[in-house]
Amino acid sequence: MRRIIVHRKVSGSPRVPLAALSAALILAAGLVAAGEAVPPAAALKPPLRLEDTGLYADAATLAVDPRHLAFSPQYPLWTDGAAKRRWISLPPGTAIDGSDPEAWVFPVGTRLWKEFSFAGRPIETRYLERLADGRWLYAAYAWSADGREARLVSERGQRGAFPLGNGRSHTIPGISDCKACHQGGRSDVLGFSALQLSPDRDPGAVHGEPRRFAEVDLKELIARGLLVGHPPSHEAPRIAAASATERAALGYLHGNCGHCHNAAGPLRTVGLYLRYEAGSNVAPALASAVAHPVKRPAPGQSPEALMRIEPGHPDRSALIERAASRYPALQMPPLGTELIDEEALALLRRWVAEAEAPRQKAQLNEKGQIR
Ligand code: HEC
Numbered sequence: 001m002r003r004i005i006v007h008r009k010v011s012g013s014p015r016v017p018l019a020a021l022s023a024a025l026i027l028a029a030g031l032v033a034a035g036e037a038v039p040p041a042a043a044l045k046p047p048l049r050l051e052d053t054g055l056y057a058d059a060a061t062l063a064v065d066p067r068h069l070a071f072s073p074q075y076p077l078w079t080d081g082a083a084k085r086r087w088i089s090l091p092p093g094t095a096i097d098g099s100d101p102e103a104w105v106f107p108v109g110t111r112l113w114k115e116f117s118f119a120g121r122p123i124e125t126r127y128l129e130r131l132a133d134g135r136w137l138y139a140a141y142a143w144s145a146d147g148r149e150a151r152l153v154s155e156r157g158q159r160g161a162f163p164l165g166n167g168r169s170h171t172i173p174g175i176s177d178c179k180a181c182h183q184g185g186r187s188d189v190l191g192f193s194a195l196q197l198s199p200d201r202d203p204g205a206v207h208g209e210p211r212r213f214a215e216v217d218l219k220e221l222i223a224r225g226l227l228v229g230h231p232p233s234h235e236a237p238r239i240a241a242a243s244a245t246e247r248a249a250l251g252y253l254h255g256n257c258g259h260c261h262n263a264a265g266p267l268r269t270v271g272l273y274l275r276y277e278a279g280s281n282v283a284p285a286l287a288s289a290v291a292h293p294v295k296r297p298a299p300g301q302s303p304e305a306l307m308r309i310e311p312g313h314p315d316r317s318a319l320i321e322r323a324a325s326r327y328p329a330l331q332m333p334p335l336g337t338e339l340i341d342e343e344a345l346a347l348l349r350r351w352v353a354e355a356e357a358p359r360q361k362a363q364l365n366e367k368g369q370i371r
Pocket residue numbers: 073075076077078084086112113114126127128138139140172173174175177178179181182188189190191192255256259333335336
């Protein structure tokens with residue numbers, strides 16, 4: 001797998017490369033030995049068994065604790081066709097601060113789980129927990145073949161977790177890969193957001209599902225007092241688009257690409273903004289991709305694809321070529337998938353074939369937001 005340079009935020013200071021951060025952590029570990037006051041290391045370690053994260057009310061029957069809230073983002077991430085279930089748990093009496101609809105702030109102690117199944121059987125469950133110092137704990141648990149219990153996977157992840165055919169298999173990502181996606185923007189939480197939980201769900205979303213019974217959405221979170229400060233004008237956010245195809249295409253790019261390609265994270269210098277942001281005059285993806293030249297062609301890229309998206313020409317659009325590739329130097333997304341998402345590709349091609357050049361190019365204001 002190709003290495004991606006990951007940067008992360010450190011309390012509002014300029015972003016530092018992960019390597020530097022690790023060095024700082026090693027330094028901090030040295031200080032522990034020297035008797036400095038730092039938070040106990042135990043709190044940073046995930047439990048060894050999934051059941052000890054508190055997901056289940058009964059570990060024998062694997063009945064999920066009914067106090068947790070199930071949810072599903074309207075524009076889900078493609079993971080080679082895995083079926084997913086997701087839950088969130090907020091500490092009793094707490095609420096999410098939704099004053100900024102683009103970056104919700106979750107209370108300390110918030111836990112989130114995402115379970116991945118292939119061929120009807122659970123393979124892995126991923127876990128996030130907000131720690132007392134505000135950082136997030138990352139963990140992945142691999143299920144036993146009999147589906148009875150799931151155990152913590154090494155920080156490096158696990159290859160060969162499930163065969164996908166043609167010699168490929170599902171890889172459980174290592175923690176640095178989790179962070180390459182989850183720390184690529186303003187919020188570590190990606191699928192539990194205003195747009196993703198909008199009651200105005202996109203019926204054209206690729207791999208999207210209607211909201212299942214008992215899953216929470218934005219409206220219910222507000223009604224139950226679990227989300228505070230959310231601007232009333234944003235109660236049913238919806239991607240503004242010229243057509244249903246465009247709405248679904250922009251939604252797909254938001255859900256599958258926007259966590260890396262946005263104006264706030266370390267990849268902002270690439271200048272490709274696929275995260276949808278309510279309130280921008282023109283969708284960032286339209287302004288930064290359509291009729292926009294490729295910044296740096298990847299090795300193996302077609303010499304025909306000079307533009308990220310050439311309106312009317314999917315075959316001459318680098319964005320399409322990269323979404324259609326699983327050649328490591330070319331493929332997008334670069335992580336988390338082995339198989340081409342054919343259904344999404346068909347939608348993106350249709351959209352580009354119909355696309356017109358936008359009237360406006362992406363411009364950033366002084367805060368790095370798209371105007
Ligand atoms: C390729 C990018 C990518 C990688 C790698 C990745 N995630 Fe995610 N993850 C996402 C996206 C996007 C969502 C939201 C969409 C969805 O759930 O379908 C998500 C959702 C989640 C959720 C549900 C809460 C939320 O943020 O919406 C958890 C928990 C989670 N991931 C944990 C992990 C852990 C732990 C790892 C590493 C073992 C990991 N993820 C690796 C992109 C990624």
